[in-house]
Amino acid sequence: MVGPARPRVGPELNELAIIEDGAMLVAGGKIINVGRYADIKLFIDSETEVVDAQGCVVMPGFVDAHTHPVFGGNRVEEFEMRARGKSYEDIARGGGGIQSTVAKTRAASEDELFESSKRYADWFLQCGTTTLEAKSGYGLTAEDELKILRVIRRLNKETELNYIPTFLGAHAVPPEYKDRSDEYVQCVVEQMLPAIASQKLAKYCDVFCESGYFDVADAKKVLLAAKELGLMPRIHADQLTRCGGAELAAELGAVTADHLEQTDTTGIKALKRANVQPVLLPGSVYALGKSKYPAAREMIEAGLAIVLATDFNPGSSPTPSIPMMLSLACTQMGMVPAEALSAVTVNAAYSLGLGDRVGSLQAGKDADFVIHDCADYREIAYFFGLEHAQATYTKGGKVIAGRSQTLPFAPSP
Numbered sequence: 001m002v003g004p005a006r007p008r009v010g011p012e013l014n015e016l017a018i019i020e021d022g023a024m025l026v027a028g029g030k031i032i033n034v035g036r037y038a039d040i041k042l043f044i045d046s047e048t049e050v051v052d053a054q055g056c057v058v059m060p061g062f063v064d065a066h067t068h069p070v071f072g073g074n075r076v077e078e079f080e081m082r083a084r085g086k087s088y089e090d091i092a093r094g095g096g097g098i099q100s101t102v103a104k105t106r107a108a109s110e111d112e113l114f115e116s117s118k119r120y121a122d123w124f125l126q127c128g129t130t131t132l133e134a135k136s137g138y139g140l141t142a143e144d145e146l147k148i149l150r151v152i153r154r155l156n157k158e159t160e161l162n163y164i165p166t167f168l169g170a171h172a173v174p175p176e177y178k179d180r181s182d183e184y185v186q187c188v189v190e191q192m193l194p195a196i197a198s199q200k201l202a203k204y205c206d207v208f209c210e211s212g213y214f215d216v217a218d219a220k221k222v223l224l225a226a227k228e229l230g231l232m233p234r235i236h237a238d239q240l241t242r243c244g245g246a247e248l249a250a251e252l253g254a255v256t257a258d259h260l261e262q263t264d265t266t267g268i269k270a271l272k273r274a275n276v277q278p279v280l281l282p283g284s285v286y287a288l289g290k291s292k293y294p295a296a297r298e299m300i301e302a303g304l305a306i307v308l309a310t311d312f313n314p315g316s317s318p319t320p321s322i323p324m325m326l327s328l329a330c331t332q333m334g335m336v337p338a339e340a341l342s343a344v345t346v347n348a349a350y351s352l353g354l355g356d357r358v359g360s361l362q363a364g365k366d367a368d369f370v371i372h373d374c375a376d377y378r379e380i381a382y383f384f385g386l387e388h389a390q391a392t393y394t395k396g397g398k399v400i401a402g403r404s405q406t407l408p409f410a411p412s413p
């Protein structure tokens with residue numbers, strides 16, 4: 001994935017800079033050199049530990065740029081209700097949806113949330129993800145939002161995953177503020193944001209800009225206040241309805257506009273003018289049984305530095321699997337495997353301000369990489385419904401992942 005020091009656009013998304021018979025020299029948690037084995041082997045001395053990847057694909061750890069990984073309980077009952085024909089929107093209007101997870105998250109202690117989230121951290125690592133953008137948003141009181149963000153900070157310290165925290169206090173109006181959403185927005189701005197900024201608990205601020213949740217005016221209030229405090233905006237935009245989220249992202253100079261299922265050409269042009277990165281979340285379209293995926297091809301043709309992410313959450317997208325997103329991008333969104341891969345590595349890394357550290361295997365970057373048990377990178381999107389990661393290296397160590405622990409890799413003839 002070596003290339004220019006910026007996110008990839010247009011035809012560049014296809015340029016993976018694959019090295020056949022490659023090798024990589026790593027020391028002190030950093031990549032020292034990458035090239036052909038014939039050249040790199042000259043650096044091997046008696047101190048060097050040699051890892052033979054045996055013809056497998058070695059690539060940067062996936063960067064998942066949109067997740068909600070800390071929550072109490074789960075929503076398997078709602079999953080069955082949807083299977084029986086109810087819609088996500090109906091369930092939310094009936095008091096389920098985000099509110100049901102909020103109730104369970106408030107009831108959970110910080111330790112309980114840490115333990116359940118640690119289990120999900122393992123899942124991400126097993127899929128080959130090493131960096132995660134992690135949103136709060138299931139607390140919706142100052143105390144509970146801070147609790148979630150502290151859990152994210154602890155996960156970052158105590159697991160092998162790298163977490164980048166985002167404050168999403170404006171995820172839904174909690175029941176105690178029913179019909180007083182203005183007062184809730186005021187609470188987010190005046191109480192939550194200053195506390196989070198002063199404790200440095202979040203790098204970004206997000207808002208669920210959607211009818212029935214927060215309108216453009218509310219979202220703008222929250223994100224402008226966040227910017228003042230140094231938290232850069234990311235926005236849940238145009239997921240269920242076309243309500244102006246893309247244009248707002250452009251107006252505020254947001255780092256990303258996420259979802260965009262309903263965004264049209266006008267919205268795409270606005271994103272392009274302001275250089276906002278689209279973060280597309282096909283897992284939520286799939287898991288809600290919908291069929292309108294975001295217009296990825298039009299966005300690529302418009303020159304946007306597209307990102308794909310899981311949106312891991314208990315309601316609309318209960319999957320940690322980036323390989324599943326690669327499959328959906330290629331089968332439902334008209335993307336080719338190379339474009340999809342750029343969107344979950346280098347482009348995702350830049351969307352989190354980490355382009356100089358992760359997202360490509362390049363001298364000077366972190367030794368943050370995955371050995372996938374296949375001989376061609378396209379197999380990761382092609383053989384779907386299973387994980388290919390065999391070993392994941394991150395934070396200076398090795399995490400053993402998937403199936404090759406029991407099944408030795410045998411290249412096909």
Ligand code: NIG
Nearest residue numbers: 098208284311313314315316
């Ligand atoms: O990105 N859209 C808002 N937030 C999540 C869903 C949250 C939930 O249903 O719990 C999303 O899809």
Ligand code: FE
Nearest residue numbers: 066068236311
């Ligand atoms: Fe989301």
